[in-house]
Amino acid sequence: xxxxPHIGSPVTAKCCASISFKRSDIIYNQGDAADHWYEIVSxxxxxxxxxxxxxxQVTAFYYGGDVFGVDNCTYVExxxxxxxxxxxxxxxxxxxxxxxxxxxxxxxxxLDLSRQRVVLLGRKTALQRVAAFILGLPSIGSDxxxxxxxxxxxxxxDHLCLTIHTVSRIxxxxxxxxxxxxxxxxxxxxxxxxxxxxxxxxxxxxAEEKYNTGIAIYNNVVNAQEYxxxxxxxx
Amino acid sequence: xxxxPHIGSPVTAKCCASISFKRSDIIYNQGDAADHWYEIVSxxxxxxxxxxxxxxQVTAFYYGGDVFGVDNCTYVExxxxxxxxxxxxxxxxxxxxxxxxxxxxxxxxxLDLSRQRVVLLGRKTALQRVAAFILGLPSIGSDxxxxxxxxxxxxxxDHLCLTIHTVSRIxxxxxxxxxxxxxxxxxxxxxxxxxxxxxxxxxxxxAEEKYNTGIAIYNNVVNAQEYxxxxxxxx
DNA sequence: CGCGAAGTTGACATCCGTCAACATGCGTGG
DNA sequence: CCACGCATGTTGACGGATGTCAACTTCGCG
Numbered sequence: 001x002x003x004x005p006h007i008g009s010p011v012t013a014k015c016c017a018s019i020s021f022k023r024s025d026i027i028y029n030q031g032d033a034a035d036h037w038y039e040i041v042s043x044x045x046x047x048x049x050x051x052x053x054x055x056x057q058v059t060a061f062y063y064g065g066d067v068f069g070v071d072n073c074t075y076v077e078x079x080x081x082x083x084x085x086x087x088x089x090x091x092x093x094x095x096x097x098x099x100x101x102x103x104x105x106x107x108x109x110x111l112d113l114s115r116q117r118v119v120l121l122g123r124k125t126a127l128q129r130v131a132a133f134i135l136g137l138p139s140i141g142s143d144x145x146x147x148x149x150x151x152x153x154x155x156x157x158d159h160l161c162l163t164i165h166t167v168s169r170i171x172x173x174x175x176x177x178x179x180x181x182x183x184x185x186x187x188x189x190x191x192x193x194x195x196x197x198x199x200x201x202x203x204x205x206x207a208e209e210k211y212n213t214g215i216a217i218y219n220n221v222v223n224a225q226e227y228x229x230x231x232x233x234x235x
Numbered sequence: 236x237x238x239x240p241h242i243g244s245p246v247t248a249k250c251c252a253s254i255s256f257k258r259s260d261i262i263y264n265q266g267d268a269a270d271h272w273y274e275i276v277s278x279x280x281x282x283x284x285x286x287x288x289x290x291x292q293v294t295a296f297y298y299g300g301d302v303f304g305v306d307n308c309t310y311v312e313x314x315x316x317x318x319x320x321x322x323x324x325x326x327x328x329x330x331x332x333x334x335x336x337x338x339x340x341x342x343x344x345x346l347d348l349s350r351q352r353v354v355l356l357g358r359k360t361a362l363q364r365v366a367a368f369i370l371g372l373p374s375i376g377s378d379x380x381x382x383x384x385x386x387x388x389x390x391x392x393d394h395l396c397l398t399i400h401t402v403s404r405i406x407x408x409x410x411x412x413x414x415x416x417x418x419x420x421x422x423x424x425x426x427x428x429x430x431x432x433x434x435x436x437x438x439x440x441x442a443e444e445k446y447n448t449g450i451a452i453y454n455n456v457v458n459a460q461e462y463x464x465x466x467x468x469x470x
Numbered sequence: 471c472g473c474g475a476a477g478t479t480g481a482c483a484t485c486c487g488t489c490a491a492c493a494t495g496c497g498t499g500g
Numbered sequence: 501c502c503a504c505g506c507a508t509g510t511t512g513a514c515g516g517a518t519g520t521c522a523a524c525t526t527c528g529c530g
Contacts, residue, residue, distance in 0.1 A: 049350070051354060055358055057358075059350075076350075111346045111349060114349035115311075115349055117353050118292065118349060118352050118353060119290075119292065122292065122396030123286075123292075123396060125485075126485075126486065127485095152507095152508070152509090153508075153509065153510095154508085154509095161357030162486080162487090163488085165486085165488085165509095165510085165511085166485090166486060166487075168509060169486090169511075172510070185495090360517075361518065362517095387475095387476070387477090388477065389476080389477095397519090398518080398519060398520085399477075399478095400477095400478085400518085400520085401519075403477060403478055404479075404518090407477095407479080471530100472529100472530090473528105473529090473530090474529095475526100475527085475528085476525100476526080476527075477525080478524080478526090479522100479523085479524080480521105481520100481522090482519105482520085482521085482522105483520080483521100484517100484519080485516105485517090485518090485519090486515105486518105487514105489512105489513090489514085489515105490511100490512090490513090491511085491512085492509105492511080492512105493509080493511095494507100494508080494509070494510090495507085495508075496506090497504105497505095497506090497507100498504090499502105499503090499504090500502090500503085
């Protein structure tokens with residue numbers, strides 16, 4: 001069994017232990033035995049998946065209050081600290097999985113996230129991806145438009161499956177157009193939420209007139225009858 | 236509660252009922268109450284997800300012996316018959332979920348599938364996607380190289396997030412180069428499995444000399460130390 | 471035989487990765 | 501405190517992959 005050097009093993013208290021990590025510390029590695037799950041007290045984390053060819057995918061970012069590392073038996077991704085980090089580690093035993101209230105619920109959430117990523121990667125342009133990513137950053141303080149941006153361009157690129165060049169160019173463009181601005185490197189302010197929503201392609205139904213402008217729609221809806229039915233069903 | 240017109244409700248036998256569908260019949264709709272799961276006796280099924288803009292994603296294909304529709308409460312995708320279809324429908328109640336051996340296991344499998352799709356969409360070219368898709372088709376008979384290809388180009392395109400034009404062009408190219416051939420429209424024969432594996436980018440580690448030829452690798456591995464550790468760990 | 475759906479193919483435009491150069495920032499040591 | 505070097509980020513030029521548009525062919529079905 002893999003022993004996390006930062007925690008030691010076994011953790012005596014069933015519930016939790018507080019641990020701090022430094023920036024770019026590894027919390028656990030892909031392939032390690034999944035013996036703990038984590039709750040972020042402060043800081044930010046990225047989870048990464050490396051495939052056989054060495055391509056890194058940043059599968060998710062987590063911030064204060066989030067939970068990560070709820071894997072089964074073996075971690076399928078590794079987790080690394082993006083900033084200095086404080087977490088509470090919880091023991092994860094196969095036989096007291098009920099400790100985490102609903103195991104299948106957690107997989108379900110992961111599945112939803114993954115499916116969102118499929119939409120993002122399969123159907124969105126680089127500009128739309130970056131905009132959607134920025135909209136998903138955690139808000140800072142009471143102003144909903146100030147966002148925390150702790151990760152590097154490489155992290156963003158590997159999350160959105162783009163190059164750092166493209167990410168950098170797009171962010172520069174958004175700044176040049178006055179839609180966002182950067183404060184102190186690690187904070188991002190959205191000047192025009194409306195523009196961002198518009199660009200990201202995530203705006204609500206009801207703006208049909210925009211559907212065929214600007215951004216390519218290239219789906220091949222075959223069973224349009226069903227699609228119509230569903231739209232009616234939802235609205 | 237939604238009543239599937241093909242099944243009626245409630246299904247009296249707890250276990251199952253055999254039902255047949257015609258080509259392009261809808262088995263259930265996205266958003267319907269998830270009251271049954273299905274086992275394919277013969278034929279093929281596609282599951283689709285429609286997003287708010289009406290873009291269709293074909294999330295998976297299922298063939299004889301496969302199980303689909305194991306959702307929780309509400310179907311998140313719709314299921315449609317690709318061919319004439321025979322299934323066995325099983326009642327799915329929240330309280331006897333143990334009937335399906337392990338609910339979280341099924342989510343886990345769906346999650347793995349979805350993560351594979353993320354790799355495919357984020358990191359593969361159109362040619363690689365089509366090749367990987369063909370390799371994933373079910374074999375027919377004892378010859379592992381004869382595959383069943385029941386779905387339309389539009390289905391394939393919406394599954395791989397490409398256009399039908401690109402799919403068509405790539406398949407034509409593979410045929411022209413003698414790597415595959417089509418028999419009777421609905422069957423595909425792989426002439427050179429080696430070439431297909433090579434093209435798909437799914438070949439095993441150990442062919443490092445190929446890593447930098449032909450196909451772009453554009454990941455931004457930051458924590459290379461960790462990556463090395465993991466590779467060692469796996470091999 | 472005729473018609474609509476599905477598939478194929480070519481010309482062209484555009485997005486974004488590649489390559490290259492340079493700027494900026496940060497940490498370390500003198 | 502400054503100098504240096506490395507990591508990170510920015511920007512431009514260019515090309516290739518793939519979407520778009522259009523025309524045509526093939527197929528299935530009545």
